Amino acid sequence: MDAWVVATGLIFAYLLVTIVLGVVANRRMTVDLEDFLLYGRKAGFVVLYLTVVATYHSAFAFLGSGGFFYTHGIGFWDAGSWTVLVGAITYVLGSRIWALGKRFRYVTPADMLADFYESEGVRVVVAVVSVVFTILYIQVQAQGLGYILSVASGGRISLELGTFILLVVAAAYLMAGGLRAVYWTDVVQGVWMYVAVWVGALVLAYKLFGGPLQLWRRVAEERPDLLTVPGPQGFFTPGMWFGLMVVLSFGIIFQPHIMIRYYTAASAKTIKWLGATTPLFLMTLYIPAALVGLGGALAMPDLEVADRIFPEMLFTYAPAWLTGIILAGATAAAMSTLDSILHSNMTVLTRDVYQRYISPKASQAHYILVGRAIVLALLIIGYLLSVNTFQFLVVLVALSGAGALQLMPAILGVCFPTRRLLTRAGVLAGIGAGLATLYVTLDLPGVSALSGGLLSAHPRGLHAGVWSVMVNFVVTYAVSRFTAPPSAQTVRRIHGEIERFVYGDVGGEAPS
């Protein structure tokens, strides 16, 4: 049987599994908005663990990480530092977000921030930042999916058709079963992607080099420039190493599709164990990625698009059945992120916009129906973004990684009581200043011309995300010194809950 038939057939078999899970999830669902949006706040450790890791790792981790090792060498092992930090942030901050969500019935990140800062302006700004900076990931993931299906079929399924098929499947099981369907499919996707990367990398390492350790020796002999930093192209400078660690830990955590997951944990113990152990999955996924990228640099040194190294090596050196299983794993990595972003955007738009400003007193069934309609609209937008190339989108995608990072001072102000309170004016000014700094320090269109060439991307070698969040902190604290804080009652209610949760009843449950 031809390799493309096996590869494409296995991907479609995988899609069938996700649809069946969506249908089963639909039968378990009740007509309850919290059940549809937040899994009824009952996610246990195994389900939450696999959905968080599958959501965090997207098509980029599966395809792009191999490409990074291929081009820039061992410097991408920086990924271990940001994935370990994700665990620590989840442990310390995620558990506090969970406690406040359970106590005050928050559904979105904007719920929490608007409640503490007593501001609808904060709600709107946070909702807009949440949606704008993640909706672009729909485009990135959808294009990745179309590419995978196109490669697997040997070009017989076009990029556009592949994108359409996979978007429809993801939207269908999300509309059918809500977050329960997303979580159940993420369990399958998380396991599949992890096994696929490890098996694929080990098979290639043994077949081409005699094993992983022999692969490392060959790299040292033939391409030693790949085994130190900043790498062959000088990419991983100290500033870039530090900046990527900040942006890809805090910046991802503060995106709504991750923050909403904190609200869904069944208990504080669940989320603390989640934080302590997620780095085991997240970090070790990059071990086989290094084997793929560095091995690929020796086996296929002249590849035009580095991100294609994994599928290209599979099609050249691996059996068809294995290629199919692994490309289905790549599909899983992209779909698990895509469905989560579709869900989080649906949640934000349903809760923070429709329920808040358009129809505040409708029935639960009505909101679920609206949520499904929003998914449909996002599906259409995602497809249009995926099959067209707009210059402004390229600009916005460059902004998106560091966009959610701008919520950092505001979130810390809620979750970490201190004597010096942040204010609504402070956090709004900080977010504005941070986004403006991000635009300038990424050297986006118009900046060079306006500055007469004085400004360049990532000034002084420090990542633009770090510049922007530093300015954000300074402005937030400066403006907060001279503006009115939230009321004493609100501070006592919310910071008091944090104080009680962390120190008053350690490890216990928040009262419901």
Place this chain on the structure above:
Amino acid sequence: MPDASEQEYPKYPSHFRPRTRQGWIAVVLFLALFALTQPPFVHGFANRIAPWLLGVPFLYAYLLVIYFALIAVLIWAQRRGI
């Protein structure tokens, strides 16, 4: 109308400072180990291929060991209820 005591701002000790000995140990240990994964350590003394450790180049093995040590600190903190 809220009474006067409710209108006073509560004064909670900063949550950025641990309040227990074990909390301090966990925070200091995590931050110290994490600093070793960042510049200038990574771009300085750790930036070398030899000596080989565990059959892999030094920089790779160095970071791998510290990453697992950081995870161990998190698991220790959870088991201690910190």
